[in-house]
Structure formats: C-alpha cells, structure tokens
Amino acid sequence: MFGPEYEAGCPSCSAIADSFNGSVPHLVNHDVSFYAVSRAPLAKLQSVRAANGLELSVGVVVRE
Numbered sequence: 001m002f003g004p005e006y007e008a009g010c011p012s013c014s015a016i017a018d019s020f021n022g023s024v025p026h027l028v029n030h031d032v033s034f035y036a037v038s039r040a041p042l043a044k045l046q047s048v049r050a051a052n053g054l055e056l057s058v059g060v061v062v063r064e
Contacts, residue, residue, distance in 0.1 A: 003038075003039060003040060004039050004040050004041060006040065006044075009048055014052070017036065017052070017054065018052065020034070020036070020054065020055075020056055021053075021054060021055045021056070024055070024056065034056075036056065037061075042058065045058050046058055
C-alpha cells in the first residue's frame with residue numbers, strides 16, 4: 001500500500017484500506033485481530049492515517 005519511497009499510497013490499496021474502519025468492530029466481536037503491514041517509515045504511515053481518518057493503530061515491527 002505504501003512503500004518506503006512512495007509519496008502517496010497506491011490508489012487500489014488505499015481504496016481497500018478505506019473499508020478497514022467498518023470491519024474492525026466485527027472482527028473484535030469474534031476475538032480476531034487484523035494487521036496491515038507496510039515497509040514505509042512510521043512517520044509517513046501516521047500522516048496517511050491522519051489524512052484519511054483511519055482508526056487503525058499504527059506500530060513498528062523491528063527486524064534484527
């Protein structure tokens with residue numbers, strides 16, 4: 001959806017991500033977690049999250 005060098009998210013992936021907010025409550029009701037993974041820097045993901053009104057948590061996975 002959002003590679004490290006991207007300035008904007010992929011249009012197709014962004015359209016799919018727009019539906020995440022509505023899906024999460026249903027998943028929680030069934031004790032299911034949902035993760036979307038990106039290699040982009042956290043600051044870029046937080047910016048896109050805020051600009052698009054996404055309610056998903058944004059975090060970092062550190063690979064050693």
